[in-house]
Amino acid sequence: MxxxxxxxxxxxxxxxxxxxxxxxxxxxxxxxxxxxxxxxxxxxxxxxxxxxxxxxxxxxxxxxxxxxxxxxxxxxxxxxxxxxxxxxxxxxxxxxxxxxxxxxxxxxxxxxxxxxxxxxxxxxxxxxxxxxxxxxxxxxxxxxxxxxxxxxxxxxxxxxxxxxxxxxxxxxxxxxxxxxxxxxxxxxxxxxxxxxxxxxxxxxxxxxxxxxxxxxxxxxxxxxxxxxxxxxxxxxxxxxxxxxxxxxxxNWPARSRRPAGAPVLTATRLAAGRGGVRLFSDLSFDLSAGRILGVTGPSGCGKSTLGDVVLGLAPPAAGRVNRSAGLAPTAFQKLYQDPVAAFPRHRTLGRTLADVAHRHGQPRDRIDTLLPRLGLNPVLLTRTPGGVSGGELQRLALLRLLLVRPRFIFADEPTSRLDPITQKQVIDLLRDTAAAEGCAIMLVSHDPELVARTADHVLSLAPAKTGGDLSGQAVKRAGGLG
The missing domain is CATH 3.40.50.300 (P-loop containing nucleotide triphosphate hydrolases)
Incomplete structure (x- = not known):
């Protein structure tokens, strides 16, 4: 039946x-x-x-x-x-x-x-x-x-x-x-x-x-x-x-490595946890302009928490983060894993983006330039967040972030809602942003193939072998993230 x-x-x-x-x-x-x-x-x-x-x-x-x-x-x-x-x-x-x-x-x-x-x-x-x-x-x-x-x-x-x-x-x-x-x-x-x-x-x-x-x-x-x-x-x-x-x-080609620019941030022996559980400890790395650092690991291992600590949105349990002097706080941006929580629900997307462009001194036509690069139809700007698909909203979140012209982006699963074709468009845009504008990027993804073909270096967060602790595997600074 x-x-x-x-x-x-x-x-x-x-x-x-x-x-x-x-x-x-x-x-x-x-x-x-x-x-x-x-x-x-x-x-x-x-x-x-x-x-x-x-x-x-x-x-x-x-x-x-x-x-x-x-x-x-x-x-x-x-x-x-x-x-x-x-x-x-x-x-x-x-x-x-x-x-x-x-x-x-x-x-x-x-x-x-x-x-x-x-x-x-x-x-x-x-x-x-x-x-x-x-x-x-x-x-x-x-x-x-x-x-x-x-x-x-x-x-x-x-x-x-x-x-x-x-x-x-x-x-x-x-x-x-x-x-x-x-x-x-x-x-x-x-x-x-x-x-x-x-x-x-x-x-x-x-x-x-x-x-x-x-x-x-x-x-x-x-x-x-x-x-x-x-x-x-x-x-x-x-x-x-x-x-x-x-x-x-x-099936993607590997990213060609480019010369590193000046350091944007340095993390030294970071540790953090949530709900009384230690997620990672003793993480050290530095990240320079134009470089992409991939961050991988299973759900709940602390990838998003690491981003909050690096951006100063949450305090570390130990260690410190030094950000490049002379950069405004808005130069450090987060691309959220769940963009639906980051957009005003009752305002049109066009109005929200126009407000961001105006606030950061960007011309309105920059929105028009970025829309086709992200495979987005301009008609979406007339809708509220509830009137577009999750994948479209995720790309609109990236567009909004690029209007700020950041120097550092923590991209938390930026393609998790996207099909393979659109995913490649978005990753290509992030690569271009790193290369053309000297933006440093921390790219979080559950997909090891995507990270391997996109990042210059990879930081893996994995469950510890004993107890319930989750400890990150530190990337050696001698490996040259900078």
């Missing part, structure tokens, strides 16, 4: 189509992968099927969900089915988690109120869920105390807790390292093995391969290619699909 059938789903804004007719079906035990570049309409398709589109967007088409026949133009009909028959794993965990509720309680509440478990059983099941995702220690933490990858896993546990037979996973592994990515994929597939339905929306080629099943490739709101996932990935028939696969970081 087909679990879900969607016929001729379209989405329009003000009468202008942005998702052209898409039809799909979901069968018990067979996953469906929707693959495509950022802004291709993947998330819009999921929102139309769930009845959760923003108010300024209109859907048409028919959705058959079990015994329910639903009109995509009437989203109110979907609400009684949320959580119980169909659930979505959200792309932005910061928007789905209650900032005033601890992680364990959020999962417990879903088991209790949606699935209907008793209080004690709900607590026990929530603890089991978090433990399976490597989050047993995060039970009492608030969302702001979690790394981006940890917050994503809590959101996954909460979304699954209602017992829905069909799960739509919208970029469920962005921000996660390879090991955690595979764990989440295996968890989703384990639920599928019990006869459920799974629709995965992603630009992550490795995740698509691991999920398997069938695939639909989208581009600019249109279906480009369909077929078994393994066949599409191995022998794509369309040029766009071939380009998407070829843009994977493992």
């Amino acid at each position: 087909t679990l879900l059938k969607a016929d001729d789903i379209t989405v329009a804004q003000g009468g202008t189509p942005i998702l052209h007719p898409v039809s799909l079906h979901l069968e018990p035990g067979e996953p469906l992968v929707i693959l495509g570049e950022t802004g291709s309409g993947k998330s819009l398709l999921a929102q139309a099927i769930m009845g959760t589109l923003p108010r300024d967007l209109a859907a048409r088409g028919r959705v058959v969900l079990g015994d329910h026949l639903l009109d995509a133009a009437r989203p109110e009909g979907f609400r009684p089915l949320w959580g119980r028959q169909i659930a979505v794993l959200p792309q932005e965990p910061w928007l789905s988690l209650d900032p005033l509720m601890r992680a364990g309680r959020q999962v417990t509440e879903a088991h209790h109120l949606v699935r209907g478990l008793g209080t004690q059983d709900a607590r026990a099941q929530a603890a089991t869920d978090l433990d399976r995702l490597g989050l047993a220690h995060a039970d009492t933490r608030y969302p702001h105390e979690l790394s981006g990858g940890m917050a994503q896993r809590v959101a996954i546990a909460a979304a699954r807790a209602g017992g829905a037979g069909i799960v739509i996973a919208d970029e469920p592994t962005k921000g996660l390292d390879a090991a955690r990515r595979d764990e989440v994929a295996d968890l989703l597939l384990a639920e599928l093995a019990r006869g459920g339905g799974l629709l995965v929306i992603t630009h992550d080629l490795a995740l698509a391969r691991r999920i398997g099943g069938r695939m639909i490739v989208l581009r600019a709101g249109r279906v480009v290619e369909t077929g078994p996932t393994a066949a599409v990935m191995a022998v794509p028939t369309q040029a766009y699909t071939r380009d998407l696969i070829a843009a994977d970081p493992e």
Whole structure:
């Protein structure tokens, strides 16, 4: 029996189509992968099927969900089915988690109120869920105390807790390292093995391969290619699909090293922790103008904390950071892992960017120059942050940062929401910024191939061999980061 059938789903804004007719079906035990570049309409398709589109967007088409026949133009009909028959794993965990509720309680509440478990059983099941995702220690933490990858896993546990037979996973592994990515994929597939339905929306080629099943490739709101996932990935028939696969970081050329400029910052024997847990210690490195330092390590190992310490946003537990004299505080900038938390929600993106350009003495046409370099449509500037995709917002965050003309950038997972083609565009722009403007960059990524082909040097943060301590592997200053 087909679990879900969607016929001729379209989405329009003000009468202008942005998702052209898409039809799909979901069968018990067979996953469906929707693959495509950022802004291709993947998330819009999921929102139309769930009845959760923003108010300024209109859907048409028919959705058959079990015994329910639903009109995509009437989203109110979907609400009684949320959580119980169909659930979505959200792309932005910061928007789905209650900032005033601890992680364990959020999962417990879903088991209790949606699935209907008793209080004690709900607590026990929530603890089991978090433990399976490597989050047993995060039970009492608030969302702001979690790394981006940890917050994503809590959101996954909460979304699954209602017992829905069909799960739509919208970029469920962005921000996660390879090991955690595979764990989440295996968890989703384990639920599928019990006869459920799974629709995965992603630009992550490795995740698509691991999920398997069938695939639909989208581009600019249109279906480009369909077929078994393994066949599409191995022998794509369309040029766009071939380009998407070829843009994977493992196929990039290595970055040519350039002469180093003057030192921008020096870190000496840094140590830091969160929640009473030491994340790293005895880290020493220096970074010069024009150089890129890659920072890698598993989720929760302290990569974002290191950035906060380097930028002076958090004090170190030990050690010191010396920044180049004569540079204004605004010369040191952070590109946030979760840009949705960094933009005013109720102002248009164009107004926010114009204000930043004016504040830093940049001409308005610099925005117009950067938009095409980041693959962004100017129409996005008329929208609020909630009206663009996560990948588009991440690139807009980079655009906003470049308006400041920084001398140092801590780029915290700047491409975690981007498809391979757009990811390469963004990394190329960061490379050009380092080379042309002498900007020093610390680039955080879970992707070792991306870091290896982008950075001049690499700093690895890894779990310690004993206890619960996490200690960074220091890059030797003799190695010449400067």
